[in-house]
Amino acid sequence: MKVRKSKGPFRQCIACREVRQKGELLRFVRVSTRMVTFDLRGRMPGRGAYICPDAACFIKAEKRASFQKALGVPVVASDLLSDVLKTLTEDLLKRIFFYRARGEVVEGEYALYKAKPGDLVLFSGEIHRRRIKEMRQEGIDVLEIPLGHYADLGSQDLLCVSNVKEDSWLYKDVMRIGMLSSGGLNS
Numbered sequence: 001m002k003v004r005k006s007k008g009p010f011r012q013c014i015a016c017r018e019v020r021q022k023g024e025l026l027r028f029v030r031v032s033t034r035m036v037t038f039d040l041r042g043r044m045p046g047r048g049a050y051i052c053p054d055a056a057c058f059i060k061a062e063k064r065a066s067f068q069k070a071l072g073v074p075v076v077a078s079d080l081l082s083d084v085l086k087t088l089t090e091d092l093l094k095r096i097f098f099y100r101a102r103g104e105v106v107e108g109e110y111a112l113y114k115a116k117p118g119d120l121v122l123f124s125g126e127i128h129r130r131r132i133k134e135m136r137q138e139g140i141d142v143l144e145i146p147l148g149h150y151a152d153l154g155s156q157d158l159l160c161v162s163n164v165k166e167d168s169w170l171y172k173d174v175m176r177i178g179m180l181s182s183g184g185l186n187s
C-alpha cells in the first residue's frame, strides 16, 4: 500500500497517544452526556475524540477509560468497537453494490482467475491459500475480511472488485475493517 504524502491536520489517538493524520484515525463524537457515536466521515459537529483503527487501541482505551477522559461520557470501548465494525460493514456493502451495479465485481471462485493488478480481492475463511499468495506476488491487493457476515452477499466468500482507488471509501472501509477485526476484543 502506498502512503499518501498529503500533510495534516494531525490528531492524537486517545489510547496510544500516537499523532497521525486526522484521516487515518477514527473519530467519535459526544452526542449527549450519556452517548458517544462513531463519525464515519469525520465531519459531525460536536466534541470529538480520535483513536487508531486498531483493535489494540480499543483494548487500551477500555483499560484506561480513555473515552471517558476525552469526552466525559462513560462508554465501554468494546461496545464502540462493535458499533464501528457494524457501521463500516454496512458502508462497505453499499459501496460493493455500487461497484457491482457498474459491472466491476466478480463473485465466487471465478474471481480468483479474473483478478489483475489494480483490483481488490476480498475473501474470508481458509480458502485457496496458494492462489491468494500468488495474487499477492502479482501485486494484487488481497485482503481477508469477514465476508460471511454480509447476508446480502449470499454465501459468497470471495469477491474481486475492479478499479478500486486507494483513496476511495471502499478501500478505506476494507483497511479499517481488517485492522479492527484482527486480534480484536473477542479473541
Ligand SMILES: [Zn+2]
Binding pocket: 013, 014, 015, 016, 017, 018, 051, 052, 054, 057
Ligand atoms: Zn492508537
